[in-house]
Structure formats: structure tokens, C-alpha cells
Amino acid sequence: MSLDTEKRHLAALLTAESSDYSRYMATPVTESLTDEAAWIKRAQCSDSSAFEALYRLHIDKVYGLCLRMTGNVAEAEDCAQEAFIQAWNQLSKFRGDSAFSTWLHRIAVNSVLGRMRKAIRERERILAVAENTLEPVATGDDDDLRDLSEAVGRLPEGARHVFVLNAVYGYSHDEAAEMLGIAAGTSKAQLHRARRLLAQQLKQQGFEA
Amino acid sequence: MTEENTTKENMAEKNEDKLIAAARKLSTDISPGRDLWPGIAEAIAKPAPRRSWARLDGRTSMFAQAAAIVLLIGASSSLTYVIVKGQQQAPITVPSTAMIFEQTSFANRYSLGPGFEDAHSALANDLKIELARLSPEVRANVETNLKLIHGAIFEMNNALEQEPDNILLQKQLLRAYREELAFLRRVSGLTRNIMMRNDI
Numbered sequence: 455m456s457l458d459t460e461k462r463h464l465a466a467l468l469t470a471e472s473s474d475y476s477r478y479m480a481t482p483v484t485e486s487l488t489d490e491a492a493w494i495k496r497a498q499c500s501d502s503s504a505f506e507a508l509y510r511l512h513i514d515k516v517y518g519l520c521l522r523m524t525g526n527v528a529e530a531e532d533c534a535q536e537a538f539i540q541a542w543n544q545l546s547k548f549r550g551d552s553a554f555s556t557w558l559h560r561i562a563v564n565s566v567l568g569r570m571r572k573a574i575r576e577r578e579r580i581l582a583v584a585e586n587t588l589e590p591v592a593t594g595d596d597d598d599l600r601d602l603s604e605a606v607g608r609l610p611e612g613a614r615h616v617f618v619l620n621a622v623y624g625y626s627h628d629e630a631a632e633m634l635g636i637a638a639g640t641s642k643a644q645l646h647r648a649r650r651l652l653a654q655q656l657k658q659q660g661f662e663a
Numbered sequence: 664m665t666e667e668n669t670t671k672e673n674m675a676e677k678n679e680d681k682l683i684a685a686a687r688k689l690s691t692d693i694s695p696g697r698d699l700w701p702g703i704a705e706a707i708a709k710p711a712p713r714r715s716w717a718r719l720d721g722r723t724s725m726f727a728q729a730a731a732i733v734l735l736i737g738a739s740s741s742l743t744y745v746i747v748k749g750q751q752q753a754p755i756t757v758p759s760t761a762m763i764f765e766q767t768s769f770a771n772r773y774s775l776g777p778g779f780e781d782a783h784s785a786l787a788n789d790l791k792i793e794l795a796r797l798s799p800e801v802r803a804n805v806e807t808n809l810k811l812i813h814g815a816i817f818e819m820n821n822a823l824e825q826e827p828d829n830i831l832l833q834k835q836l837l838r839a840y841r842e843e844l845a846f847l848r849r850v851s852g853l854t855r856n857i858m859m860r861n862d863i
Contacts, residue, residue: 502707509700518693527696535699535706542707594690602685621686649679656682 494554498545505545509538512555516562521593522618523566525607533569537562559623563615563633570611605655606648613648616641621648786847793850805850812843 490511496504516537521530540561548557595603606617619630620641631641794802819836826832 502704505707506700506704509703513699514692514694517695517699518691521693522689531695531697531699534695535702538699538703539706542703592696593693596688599685599689602682603689606686606689617686621683622689623691624687649682652682653679657678 490554491550494545494548494550497542498548505542508554512558513538515555516558518593519559519562519618519623520566522606522622523563523615524570525614529566529569533562533565536569537565540565556629559625560633563619566615567634601656602652605652608655609648609651613644613651616644617648617652620645786844790847790850797850805846808846809843812839812846815839816843 490508493504493507493511497508513534517530517534520533520537521527524530524533537558541558544561548554593603606614606622609617615634616630619625619633620627625633627638627641627645631638634641636644794805797805816836816839819832819839823829823832823836
């Protein structure tokens with residue numbers, strides 16, 4: 455378990471006011487799932503401290519997804535925040551048919567898409583934001599992957615969304631298509647497009663995978 | 664397709680596969696630069712936003728008011744009907760008013776059709792006389808209901824002046840007029856029944 459993950463789990467446990475976190479640290483995966491299920495149940499009963507524990511457990515992945523999809527720190531923060539607020543409001547609808555993280559990611563994707571739709575109506579504002587965000591965002595990637603990460607950020611919106619969900623987060627075309635509200639065939643086509651565009655960009659930069 | 668082209672395509676595909684493999688190594692867990700929890704905590708501490716007519720713009724609020732008034736009228740006039748019916752045993756027939764409204768039109772000038780106008784003025788003229796025959800308690804009840812109906816009609820006409828083409832408001836106004844007419848008929852039928860019984 456990475457240090458970051460360990461710290462996150464610890465923060466989640468402390469938030470949930472559990473004293474026995476050493477036990478949790480010893481066997482993180484199974485305990486994490488058990489705790490997560492308990493936190494979900496408690497959060498569904500309007501326990502905000504349990505929800506904070508869920509937030510601490512999932513924020514990095516949710517924020518990462520939002521950042522990769524928007525390519526903008528401020529937008530990603532807003533989307534992640536909005537996603538968790540939406541998740542809180544819709545918690546009663548979570549039945550456990552999918553993993554909580556998948557459910558949360560779906561909400562986050564919706565949040566990103568919703569904000570982007572709004573952003574079209576606020577074109578000027580977004581253009582201003584875009585001008586201010588030409589600098590690459592910090593994603594914590596290894597040095598040898600930084601070029602790829604930046605190239606992903608420069609992809610056109612549709613191709614970027616599919617690439618992030620499919621190639622980076624490992625969702626299938628069906629899952630990505632469902633999240634994005636597009637056909638699976640479109641998802642495949644967008645991935646193909648993304649791969650071609652990335653290969654072109656990176657070739658120019660002499661990228662070696 | 665030449666052999667050279669095929670080789671180029673194969674190489675391109677190979678590179679793209681490498682690219683996908685590299686993409687899998689990109690971090691999926693990225694910590695935000697600041698703690699987002701305080702903002703979330705503040706938002707979830709407030710009650711969940713419910714779809715409230717009253718919270719929407721003034722137009723919709725007017726809708727809600729009109730709809731609520733019409734519902735109130737329905738309930739209130741039914742109550743009067745029940746009270747009044749309890750006092751009188753003779754059957755009361757309420758004729759259908761559907762035909763009366765066939766020529767109804769809205770927009771800048773409201774017209775409820777000649778049928779309605781005739782029926783309305785005839786019943787309104789009789790009402791004063793017939794009300795005198797009712798007990799003070801029932802009369803007060805009838806007058807309260809009529810005030811309510813007239814208030815609703817006034818409000819809806821005001822709203823329609825601002826939005827003459829609003830179908831929902833038009834329907835609500837029509838319904839209020841129907842209620843008024845039906846109510847007048849009930850009162851009128853009731854007093855006629857009293858008169859008939861007195862005559863006997």
C-alpha cells in the first residue's frame with residue numbers, strides 16, 4: 455500500500471471516529487471494504503462524519519478524474535465538490551448494485567459534463583479560464599509520463615473524456631459510454647481518435663512509451 | 664495497399680498500444696491542492712434543495728398561488744355543499760357546464776362565451792334574494808366561499824394580463840369560473856328546493 459493511500463485510509467478512519475485503525479492498516483483491502491459499507495450505511499442515515507470518511511477515502515480518485523476530464527484545477531475542484539454534494543443528496547438511491555467508487559465516478563462525470571454544458575453558455579468566461587490554464591496542471595505523474603499526461607489534457611473534449619475513462623481509469627467502452635451518455639461505438643471511435651492524436655503529438659515531441 | 668504502407672500501419676498500431684499501456688500508468692489518484700471538505704460540509708448541512716414552486720420565479724409562484732386557490736375553492740365549496748346538503752333532503756341537480764365554455768377565449772381580452780355570461784348574470788341576480796332564505800350560518804359560509812372564488816379569479820386575471828398566452832393560467836381561470844358557476848347553481852338549487860318545499 456502506497457504512503458498516500460495509507461494516509462488517506464488513516465484520515466478516513468480518524469474522521470469516522472474509529473479508534474482501532476492499526477487493525478485496519480494491517481489488512482487494508484478487506485477492512486476498507488467493510489468500513490466503507492458501514493460508512494455508506496451510516497451516511498445514508500444522514501451521518502455526515504461517515505460521509506466525510508467516504509470523502510477522505512475517495513476524494514483523490516474523484517478529483518483526479520475531474521482534473522483529467524476538465525484539464526483545469528479550479529473546474530476540477532468545483533466538479534469534485536459538486537459530485538460529493540450530489541452524492542450526499544442521492545445517497546438513498548445507492549443500492550450497492552455497483553461499487554461505491556463507480557457510482558461516485560458516474561456522479562463526478564455527470565458533474566463535469568453538466569458544468570461543461572453550462573460553460574458553453576459562458577464561453578467568454580471559459581476562454582478566459584483557458585488562457586490562464588495553459589500551464590500544465592500538477593497530476594503527480596512520473597517524469598517520463600508527464601508529456602503523455604499533458605498531451606491527454608490537450609485532446610479535444612470528446613476524445614479526452616473517453617480516453618481518460620477507458621485508458622486511464624480502466625472503464626470498459628460500455629461503462630464509459632453509459633457515463634458519458636453516448637453509444638459504445640462512439641466511445642470506441644473517440645478512443646481511436648484519441649490514440650491517433652496522442653501518437654501524432656508525442657511523435658513530434660519524440661516520446662518513447 | 665503496398666507492403667510499405669502495411670508496415671507503417673502496423674508500427675503505428677504498435678506505438679498506439681504502447682501509448683495505451685503508458686496511459687494505464689498515469690496517476691488516477693490526485694490530491695486536490697486544498698481540502699474540499701469544508702465547502703461540502705457547509706452545503707450538506709443545509710437541507711437538500713427541494714423543488715419548490717415558491718422558490719422559483721414570480722411567474723411560477725403566481726401559478727402555484729392560482730392552483731392552490733382553485734384547489735381551496737374546490738375543497739371549500741364542496742364543504743359548503745356538504746353542510747348545505749345536510750340541511751336539505753331534496754336532491755340537487757348540478758347541470759354540466761362544459762358546453763358553456765365552448766366559446767371561451769383568452770389573450771388580451773377574455774371572453775367566456777355568451778352562455779356563461781347569461782347563466783352567470785341570471786344566477787348572480789337570483790343569488791341575493793335566495794341567500795336571504797338561508798340560515799345565517801350557511802349564508803356566511805356561502806359568502807366566504809364566493810369571496811374566495813372572486814379573489815382567485817381576480818388574481819388569475821391579473822396574472823393573465825402579464826402572460827396572456829399562458830395555457831396553465833387560462834385553464835386555472837376557467838376552472839375557477841366553473842367552480843363559481845357550479846357553486847352558484849348549488850346555492851340556487853338549494854333555495855329553489857326550499858321554495859318548492861315551502862310552497863307545498
